[in-house]
Amino acid sequence: xxxxxxxxxxxxxxxxxxxxxxxxxxxxxxxxxxxxxxxxxxxxxxxxxxxxxxxxxxxxxxxxxxxxxxxxxxxxxxxxxxxxxxxxxxxxxxxxxxxxxxxxxxxxxxxxxxxxxxxxxxxxxxxxxxxxxxxxxxxxxxxxxxxxxxxxxxxxxxxxxxxxxxxxxxxxxxxxxxxxxxxxxxxxxxxxxxxxxxxxxxxxxxxxxxxxxxxxxxxxxxxxxxxxxxxxxxxxxxxxxxxxxxxxxxxxxxxxxxxxxxxxxxxxxxxxxxxxxxxxxxxxxxxxxxxxxxxxxxxxxxxxxxxxx
Amino acid sequence: xxxxxxxxxxxxxxxxxxxxxxxxxxxxxxxxxxxxxxxxxxxxxxxxxxxxxxxxxxxxxxxxxxxxxxxxxxxxxxxxxxxxxxxxxxxxxxxxxxxxxxxxxxxxxxxxxxxxxxxxxxxxxxxxxxxxxxxxxxxxxxxxxxxxxxxxxxxxxxxxxxxxxxxxxxxxxxxxxxxxxxxxxxxxxxxxxxxxxxxxxxxxxxxxxxxxxxxxxxxxxxxxxxxxxxxxxxxxxxxxxxxxxxxxxxxxxxxxxxxxxxxxxxxxxxxxxxxxxxxxxxxxxxxxxxxxx
Numbered sequence: 076x077x078x079x080x081x082x083x084x085x086x087x088x089x090x091x092x093x094x095x096x097x098x099x100x101x102x103x104x105x106x107x108x109x110x111x112x113x114x115x116x117x118x119x120x121x122x123x124x125x126x127x128x129x130x131x132x133x134x135x136x137x138x139x140x141x142x143x144x145x146x147x148x149x150x151x152x153x154x155x156x157x158x159x160x161x162x163x164x165x166x167x168x169x170x171x172x173x174x175x176x177x178x179x180x181x182x183x184x185x186x187x188x189x190x191x192x193x194x195x196x197x198x199x200x201x202x203x204x205x206x207x208x209x210x211x212x213x214x215x216x217x218x219x220x221x222x223x224x225x226x227x228x229x230x231x232x233x234x235x236x237x238x239x240x241x242x243x244x245x246x247x248x249x250x251x252x253x254x255x256x257x258x259x260x261x262x263x264x265x266x267x268x269x270x271x272x273x274x275x276x277x278x279x280x281x282x283x284x285x286x287x288x289x290x291x292x293x294x295x296x297x298x299x300x301x302x303x304x305x306x307x308x309x310x311x312x313x314x315x316x317x318x319x320x321x322x323x324x325x326x327x328x329x330x331x332x333x334x335x336x337x338x339x340x341x342x343x344x345x346x347x348x349x350x351x352x353x354x355x356x357x358x359x360x361x362x363x364x365x366x367x368x369x370x371x372x373x374x375x376x377x378x379x380x381x382x383x384x
Numbered sequence: 385x386x387x388x389x390x391x392x393x394x395x396x397x398x399x400x401x402x403x404x405x406x407x408x409x410x411x412x413x414x415x416x417x418x419x420x421x422x423x424x425x426x427x428x429x430x431x432x433x434x435x436x437x438x439x440x441x442x443x444x445x446x447x448x449x450x451x452x453x454x455x456x457x458x459x460x461x462x463x464x465x466x467x468x469x470x471x472x473x474x475x476x477x478x479x480x481x482x483x484x485x486x487x488x489x490x491x492x493x494x495x496x497x498x499x500x501x502x503x504x505x506x507x508x509x510x511x512x513x514x515x516x517x518x519x520x521x522x523x524x525x526x527x528x529x530x531x532x533x534x535x536x537x538x539x540x541x542x543x544x545x546x547x548x549x550x551x552x553x554x555x556x557x558x559x560x561x562x563x564x565x566x567x568x569x570x571x572x573x574x575x576x577x578x579x580x581x582x583x584x585x586x587x588x589x590x591x592x593x594x595x596x597x598x599x600x601x602x603x604x605x606x607x608x609x610x611x612x613x614x615x616x617x618x619x620x621x622x623x624x625x626x627x628x629x630x631x632x633x634x635x636x637x638x639x640x641x642x643x644x645x646x647x648x649x650x651x652x653x654x655x656x657x658x659x660x661x662x663x664x665x666x667x668x669x670x671x672x673x674x675x676x677x
Contacts, residue, residue, distance in 0.1 A: 190478055263515070265511060265513055265515040266515065266517065267476070268473065268476065269517070269577070270517075271501075271504060272473065272504055272508060272511075272581070273504070273528040273531065273584055274501055274502075274504045274505035274528055274532060275501070276501045279531045283531065284517060288517075288518065
């Protein structure tokens, strides 16, 4: 039987309960913030259809996103598809470059390189992830755009979705390296030793055992890299070309969702229809990145459960 | 206990080259070479250090063909490190350095010129924890052969069935080939891991405490299996369990760790019945009679 002293509340308990509630409240605040962002964006966006009578079907089908400062719904011509497709192209190009580069580097530092080399490369990657993306845009402007123009002549003088996607991939790569390396490190050492003991060379061990075992973490890394590419603004504003019509392939000049908002917001007056249209794009963008991150989190959680850590 | 002529059975002085394999600098020849099993693996002056810290020192011993050799000794005495020298597994640990010679059929497998991947195809290894890959039973056993470029459903099926039969697992899993290997029981998983090694067709199988996570029944099954396998394979087993060494092995090597004044040295090596009934070294006697360790 428990003694009385064990059963009664200690004096410090009140403080403990208070701290617990405080922590709970901060957690709640984050969720509240997320929800209110979405509500704000959506409420402002929905005005376009409800108050300003802009036809919803035109919003989803029109092949251009003209950010004219008009207040007349009959004159206003704005479709969400061009920026959405542009974002799709840029993201696709980013992933095409970033996935192989990121995964190969991660496999190298995790399984092949000396631990010290791994430390250097990983710190370099993490440092790279902290560089403001406008710097990447500058580098792209100086190095990539002229070459794309000279050799391929794509887009508007080298400014194209492909150019932007290529440069964005350097923002996504450090993220992919860091998270996939963590995932491969988390693969139990027994798997690796078993693979080698069965006569695998390094590549076979990586490809047939380590990567499949780390697949959840690797997919999460790719998803987060993707979210980064979808949300990237500065680089696409500067390098994607800025054409607001529907891009049919990634070599065209284009204006992704983030760039459309950034470029259009400055000169959109309060009364114009551009503002709510941009809010609507913002809401869609938010949902897109939110969903991607959420999926990545779910996948990472699955990996954690699988290896019990 | 199988009837074998034993190699010369000697107790070793601290720091001395074990005379069991090297007498006066000459390679050791068993006294009745014709009746003894031939040597498949010869260790000479093997040392292992981890980040400069010695784990195994100047070990010399012969491993005999189609015999089971047990490495025993207290925790941290370097028996696993020594075992890992026999198939270059220490290569995977960056801080590890292995010196000395390990001759497999006359080739020094510890030389830089030798590809560790090839070594491991000749010397397989079973680990402490049964660890099937997260794949089907079939895929697990076919893993090694596939990595060596073998293909063709029929041929692989044949190899897999043979390996599973040799590992005394076929009857239990024949109808579960497509189920995940991790769904089997602990003992079955360990036999699956043994089958996975057999499918690579090694000459030697190293076992690093293969029963330490199994229940007594599963342990006995694995021990029976080891006796079966010794007809076709040479087995070296590290074990904490002295009864197991006594039950299953033909030869026993006793090692000691630093807290006993030596760093991973081979103290005594000889026929198992000799080691257990008539140890030459006081420390061996103390250990097997349970006075420490």
